[in-house]
Structures are given as C-alpha cells and as structure tokens.
Amino acid sequence: MKHQINNKNHSVNRDISWMYFNRRILDEAANQSIPLLERLNFLGIYSSNLDEFFQVRVATLRRMIEIEKNLRTEKSNSRVVLKSILKLNQIYSKDFESIFYLLISELEKENIFITNELQLNAEQVEFVDTFYKEVLMNSLFPILVSRMTEEPELNDKSTYLAVKINDSDKKDKKKRKEYALIEIPSAELTRFLLLPKDGDKTYIMFIDDVIRFCLPRIFASLNYDSYEAYNIKFTRDAEMDIDNTAYQGVLEKVSEGIKSRKTGVPIRFVYDRSTPNDLLKFIEKLLKIEKEDAHIGGARYHNLKDLMSFPKIKRPDLKFTPQPPIPIPAFENAKSIISLIRTKDQYSHYPYHSFDYFIRLLREAAISPDVKAIKISIYRLAKNSKVIKALICAAMNGKKVTASVELLARFDESSNINWAKIMQDAGIKVIFGVDGLKVHSKLALISGRNGSIACIGTGNFHEGTATVYTDFTLMTAKKTIVDEVETVFNFLEHPYLNPVFKELIVSPNFMRKKIISLIRKEIENAKNGLPAYIYCKINHIVDDKIIEKLYQASNAGVTIKLLVRGNCSLVTGVPKLSQNIQAYGIIDRYLEHSRIMIFANGGEELYYLGSADWMERNLDNRIEVYTPIYDEDLKQQLKKVIEFGLNDNLKARIVDGSGKNDLQQLIEGKTLSSQQELYQFYKEHYKEDEAAAK
Numbered sequence: 001m002k003h004q005i006n007n008k009n010h011s012v013n014r015d016i017s018w019m020y021f022n023r024r025i026l027d028e029a030a031n032q033s034i035p036l037l038e039r040l041n042f043l044g045i046y047s048s049n050l051d052e053f054f055q056v057r058v059a060t061l062r063r064m065i066e067i068e069k070n071l072r073t074e075k076s077n078s079r080v081v082l083k084s085i086l087k088l089n090q091i092y093s094k095d096f097e098s099i100f101y102l103l104i105s106e107l108e109k110e111n112i113f114i115t116n117e118l119q120l121n122a123e124q125v126e127f128v129d130t131f132y133k134e135v136l137m138n139s140l141f142p143i144l145v146s147r148m149t150e151e152p153e154l155n156d157k158s159t160y161l162a163v164k165i166n167d168s169d170k171k172d173k174k175k176r177k178e179y180a181l182i183e184i185p186s187a188e189l190t191r192f193l194l195l196p197k198d199g200d201k202t203y204i205m206f207i208d209d210v211i212r213f214c215l216p217r218i219f220a221s222l223n224y225d226s227y228e229a230y231n232i233k234f235t236r237d238a239e240m241d242i243d244n245t246a247y248q249g250v251l252e253k254v255s256e257g258i259k260s261r262k263t264g265v266p267i268r269f270v271y272d273r274s275t276p277n278d279l280l281k282f283i284e285k286l287l288k289i290e291k292e293d294a295h296i297g298g299a300r301y302h303n304l305k306d307l308m309s310f311p312k313i314k315r316p317d318l319k320f321t322p323q324p325p326i327p328i329p330a331f332e333n334a335k336s337i338i339s340l341i342r343t344k345d346q347y348s349h350y351p352y353h354s355f356d357y358f359i360r361l362l363r364e365a366a367i368s369p370d371v372k373a374i375k376i377s378i379y380r381l382a383k384n385s386k387v388i389k390a391l392i393c394a395a396m397n398g399k400k401v402t403a404s405v406e407l408l409a410r411f412d413e414s415s416n417i418n419w420a421k422i423m424q425d426a427g428i429k430v431i432f433g434v435d436g437l438k439v440h441s442k443l444a445l446i447s448g449r450n451g452s453i454a455c456i457g458t459g460n461f462h463e464g465t466a467t468v469y470t471d472f473t474l475m476t477a478k479k480t481i482v483d484e485v486e487t488v489f490n491f492l493e494h495p496y497l498n499p500v501f502k503e504l505i506v507s508p509n510f511m512r513k514k515i516i517s518l519i520r521k522e523i524e525n526a527k528n529g530l531p532a533y534i535y536c537k538i539n540h541i542v543d544d545k546i547i548e549k550l551y552q553a554s555n556a557g558v559t560i561k562l563l564v565r566g567n568c569s570l571v572t573g574v575p576k577l578s579q580n581i582q583a584y585g586i587i588d589r590y591l592e593h594s595r596i597m598i599f600a601n602g603g604e605e606l607y608y609l610g611s612a613d614w615m616e617r618n619l620d621n622r623i624e625v626y627t628p629i630y631d632e633d634l635k636q637q638l639k640k641v642i643e644f645g646l647n648d649n650l651k652a653r654i655v656d657g658s659g660k661n662d663l664q665q666l667i668e669g670k671t672l673s674s675q676q677e678l679y680q681f682y683k684e685h686y687k688e689d690e691a692a693a694k
Contacts, residue, residue: 010551010656011569013081014542015057019088020659021566022049024587026092027653027661030099032502036106037310037318038589044307050089051235051305054268055156058085059237062267087681088659089296097299110318112202113196116244116300117213118556124195124203131193132214137184140211142218145286146179148447154287156236159184159303161211161229162271164279165219168226176224179282184208191306204311206301230275233302234287235260235268273297321587325354326682337361338368338446341453342477345631349641350459350473351590352499352682355466358455358473361387365446366394373447373540375489377439381419381650388419392426402429404492406439434495434623437508442473442611453477454485456627458594458609470675472609474627474634481627505626507612512545512619518599518606519549519558526557530602533559535642537596540567540613541583563645564655565592567615573656584652584664586645588675596638597626601686607635640681644674651675 005315012020028034029042032354064078104114120128142163143152154160161184166177184191184207194209195203211218215227269289272281289295328348334340337360350355365371374394381388395401407413407419416456420430433439442457476482484504491499499506505514519534534553541547541562547570554560555576562570562583572581586592595606610626612618629635645652649664650673 048305116209164228230272233270287423346475350466362390370448375445377404380460454482523556531600533600535598537563542569583655588651648674
C-alpha cells in the first residue's frame with residue numbers, strides 16, 4: 001500500500017508510524033532465531049499494544065472525524081489516516097494469524113499441544129469436567145441476550161463467547177433459538193488450562209474451549225441440545241471525559257472519568273469469521289457496532305495479549321537464557337549509599353543492574369538520622385510497590401515525605417488513586433501536580449543535614465518494569481542540580497511560581513527552546529567547520545518543529561544518528577533534506593525506554609538524560625526533566641549504549657518512513673545484538689573494577 005507521507009513537510013503521520021513500530025514487534029514473533037515461547041510472548045505484546053492503540057489513538061481519530069464532519073470540513077485528514085490504519089491493520093492481522101498458527105505447529109514439534117474441546121481423550125475429559133465443577137463453574141455468568149431489550153454492560157478488556165443455542169431437529173420449522181454471551185474469566189483464572197501430561201507430551205487448553213466443552217452443563221436447565229460458540233472481542237473509546245468545571249476534588253473527577261470509560265462507544269469489533277450470520281448481526285446490533293467501526297473477521301481465538309501469560313512450562317531451551325542483574329561493586333560494598341553518592345555521582349541502568357539499589361537508598365533515607373525529608377514524583381507504580389513501603393516507613397520514622405502523584409497516568413488511574421489514599425492515611429503529603437499539565441518527570445529528592453541528593457531518571461520508580469524496560473537513574477549530590485530538582489518540586493506544590501533553570505531542561509516553559517537551541521548550535525558549528533553531530537536515543541519523535549530543525553541541521557552538514565523505539569514521523573535519507581539523518585528502531589528481549597541526548601558542541605560534548613520524548617505533549621503539556629551529565633564514567637556508558645545500538649544488525653531495523661522495517665546490513669560479516677553486547681560489556685567492566693579494587 002502507499003505510504004502515508006506528508007509531502008509538504010516530509011513527515012509520516014504519528015499513528016501510521018506507530019503501526020510500523022508495532023509491526024516490528026510482530027516481526028520478532030516471526031523471527032526463527034528467537035526461542036519459541038518468547039515468540040509467543042511477542043505476539044501477546046503486539047496484541048496488547050494494538051488494543052490500547054485502538055482504545056486511545058483510533059478513538060481520538062474517530063472523535064476528530066466527527067468534529068470535521070460537524071464543521072463541514074471539505075477534506076478530512078483524520079478520515080484518510082484512519083483509512084490507512086485500517087488497511088494496515090487488515091494486512092497485519094492476516095500475518096498475525098499466520099504466525100500464531102505457525103507457532104502452534106512448531107510447539108507440536110516440541111511435544112507441546114494446544115488442544116480444543118473436540119480433541120480430548122478420556123482422561124482429559126474427566127480432568128476438564130472436574131475443573132469445571134470445582135473451579136470454573138462459579139466464575140461463569142451467562143447473559144441471555146436474546147431476552148434483553150437494552151444493551152448489556154460488557155467489559156471491553158475481556159473476550160466473550162457468543163453462543164447460539166437451539167434444538168437440533170431440522171424438521172421442526174419453529175424450533176427454538178436463543179443467543180447468549182459468556183465472558184471468558186481470563187483475568188480471574190488465566191486464559192489457559194494445563195492438562196495432565198502424557199509421557200513427555202504437554203497439553204494446553206484455552207479456557208474458551210473449556211467453556212465450549214461445558215456448554216451442555218452450563219445451559220442444562222434450558223433443555224436445548226445444540227450449542228455453537230464463537231469468540232468475539234470489542235474495543236471501546238478509552239479517552240476519559242473529565243468535567244473540568246465541576247466542583248469536585250481531583251480524586252473525584254478522575255474517578256468519574258474512569259467510570260466514563262466503561263460506557264465509551266465501541267470502535268473495533270473482532271469476531272470469528274465462521275460465526276453464523278444471524279448471530280453476528282444480532283451481536284452487532286446489540287453492541288451498537290456501526291459500519292464505520294473496524295470489523296475484523298479472524299480465527300478461533302482473539303485477545304491474544306493473554307499469550308504474555310502463557311503457562312510456565314519447564315522448557316528453558318524455549319526461553320531466553322536468564323540474565324540476572326549485574327552487581328555494581330560500589331553499591332555492594334557501600335555501608336551507606338547516601339555517603340557513596342555524596343563522594344561521586346552514581347547510576348543504575350536497568351535491567352542490567354538491579355532496581356534494589358534504589359530501594360536500598362530509600363530504605364536508608366527512611367531510617368537515617370541525617371535525613372529530614374523525602375520528595376518523589378510518581379507516575380506508575382508496581383502492584384506491591386516497595387517504593388511506597390519505603391516512603392511509608394520514612395513517614396513513620398518522622399521524616400517529612402511528599403509525593404507528587406499523577407492521577408492521569410493512562411490506565412493506571414485507579415491504581416494511583418488507591419496509592420494516593422494509602423499514602424495520605426500514612427501521613428505522607430500527597431500533591432496532584434499542576435492543573436492542565438501531566439507530571440511525567442522521574443525525580444526524587446532526599447534532603448539531609450549534611451547535604452542533599454537527587455535522583456533523576458528516564459523511567460518510572462517501578463520495580464516491575466525495571467526488570468524489562470531499559471532505563472537509567474542518575475544519583476547525584478551536585479548542588480546546582482539538587483537545588484534545581486528542589487525547585488521543580490516547589491513548583492509542583494506552588495504552580496504560581498515562575499522558576500528559572502540553568503542546569504536542568506524542564507518543560508513546558510524551557511525544554512522546547514533549549515532543545516532547538518542545542519540543535520541550532522550544531523548548525524552553527526557545522527558551518528564553522530567544527531565537530532557537529534547529534535546522537536539521540538528516544539521513544540518517539542513526532543514534533544513538527546523539532547523535525548523541521550533536524551532537517552535544517554542535516555542540510556547544514558550535521559550528522560544525526562537516532563535510536564527511536566516507537567513513533568517516528570521523521571523521514572530519513574531524502575536528498576537536500578535529511579540525507580545526513582539515520583534512524584533505527586530496536587525490538588529485543590528488553591523494551592528500549594531510556595532517553596539520551598548527546599551533542600558534539602564543537603568538540604566538548606554535552607550529555608543529557610531525561611524523561612521526555614520529542615512530542616508536542618511532552619514538550620508543551622507535561623512537566624518533564626532532562627539533566628546534564630558531568631560524570632565521565634556515566635558519559636562513557638551512555639556513548640556505549642548509543643554506539644552499540646547504531647551498530648546493531650540483528651535487532652535494529654531501519655526507520656526511514658517507508659514502513660519496510662529492514663534490518664541493517666552486516667558490517668564485515670559481523671553480527672551484533674546491542675542488548676547482548678551491553679550485558680557482556682557490563683559484566684567485563686565490573687570485573688575490571690573489582691580486580692582494580694583488590
């Protein structure tokens with residue numbers, strides 16, 4: 001299909017570029033060099049991403065189309081973009097289905113069998129029957145929708161079985177017929193049932209098929225004798241409607257907004273293509289599925305994000321080789337992490353290093369007589385957050401603890417509301433940021449009588465994601481930086497202040513100007529014959545003004561090399577526009593999440609770490625923070641991360657605006673996976689440190 005490139009400013013629509021990104025994940029599921037069970041996991045990630053994309057971005061496009069229709073706009077760009085997305089989705093969905101069934105056949109070669117209700121042997125029938133009676137039965141609540149006059153309240157996070165129930169006697173022209181919906185309780189019970197092994201053979205059954213097998217038992221009281229069940233999944237508009245004029249507290253407003261999600265209009269309907277036409281039409285009418293909504297006729301199973309929780313099978317040969325976090329000798333040998341940071345800047349790079357060092361720091365701060373106060377910004381938290389436990393411990397020990405909690409962290413709103421209440425009950429001062437601005441910065445401040453320290457990160461203080469997301473946390477006692485981190489927290493508590501920053505790059509007031517200024521400086525240096533280059537590792541680049549300035553820099557001779565995981569609206573390699581720009585996207589066992597900026601600065605390089613992507617929302621509508629890096633050791637590590645990424649030819653795909661996602665070509669026949677190379681580098685690096693210490 002024709003690529004969605006805007007010829008006026010040579011950019012790719014952000015939502016089209018997102019589809020290209022998710023395609024890179026699907027390509028990993030098809031990659032035969034990856035262990036088989038990990039390929040299933042990539043399918044789950046792809047499916048989960050797609051759900052959220054439709055809930056948020058496609059929903060937004062639908063709203064824009066309605067606005068353009070009401071304004072009688074002659075040309076609807078939103079409609080063109082949506083049409084392109086649906087075409088790509090149609091293509092990718094077919095590929096997804098093919099890959100899924102290919103993986104099932106490859107599982108069979110490994111004696112792992114996905115079994116349905118028609119393939120059970122006598123022992124398995126007895127096992128499934130017992131499971132239904134003892135476990136499943138009390139989690140199923142069928143809705144006889146053929147008897148309903150109003151649309152039922154359904155959960156779009158779940159998958160349903162649409163059931164057709166009738167009498168099998170074909171001679172009876174007036175035979176009875178009913179329709180029902182059964183929610184598959186995957187959140188409560190998981191999506192898969194591990195059946196008894198048969199020798200070295202493992203059998204796994206979708207709960208969907210367990211329910212299909214048990215339909216005669218479920219509807220026994222209705223006296224029917226024919227049952228058909230087909231998988232359906234629908235997606236609602238998940239953008240929250242929040243009434244900013246209502247006289248409510250922040251907590252109440254967000255709580256009401258979350259409730260509005262449950263009644264959002266459907267925007268995507270996925271169904272088993274073998275569903276009988278009468279049942280399909282009835283369900284579409286019942287759920288108010290419109291012609292404009294995405295209709296995707298698929299195979300037997302949907303909502304395959306559950307593949308991310310595929311049963312744990314004792315087959316380590318079909319999984320990635322474990323990579324435990326590499327110990328950092330300085331932290332391991334330190335009696336006091338606070339004292340260690342005061343002597344020299346420290347950092348952790350997750351998941352290559354353990355998040356436990358940050359927990360240890362908070363725990364030490366909670367009991368140290370030297371510490372007076374702790375401040376922290378919270379965007380997302382782990383389910384059983386040790387960060388919160390450490391903060392509560394600090395409050396109980398008499399420390400003044402302040403937590404800035406972002407209540408509008410998408411899909412974590414309920415969790416953050418609950419944590420806010422728990423912290424308030426423990427005596428922690430909880431603030432909810434600045435009206436109209438999301439607080440996305442990753443900051444912590446530990447104030448001590450003998451000097452304060454600050455932590456500035458690229459990712460959330462979340463011990464769960466720290467095992468799978470690549471993120472940095474800088475820990476520093478450098479006074480100029482610590483003071484400005486405190487200024488950020490003061491602004492969060494008193495948003496009427498007008499702070500000025502000389503060290504930190506802070507949005508929304510300063511970041512855009514500063515980044516453009518840094519790019520402009522590279523342009524000047526290139527014209528003056530000085531070293532001029534920009535290396536950046538980031539999640540998304542879609543901001544038009546930043547892209548325009550990068551194009552200007554490329555034309556001036558600035559070398560620009562980018563590692564962009566997700567959305568990238570920038571088009572590379574266009575003569576007289578972006579011929580000096582290269583961009584690559586890495587999809588591997590860890591999710592690339594850290595944000596790094598390196599500017600040549602005429603030969604005296606400038607390094608930055610931070611929380612912001614190059615998107616309008618981050619630069620203009622959020623509180624984000626980049627910090628300069630002065631520690632030479634950390635600078636070397638950041639340069640290594642960039643270099644390894646740019647030389648990766650196993651996982652780095654070319655991001656040029658075409659959506660082809662080609663791999664880099666081999667250099668001198670050598671293969672390099674940046675994440676594996678980095679893990680080995682850290683192992684060797686710390687061995688050298690330990691040897692030097694001895």
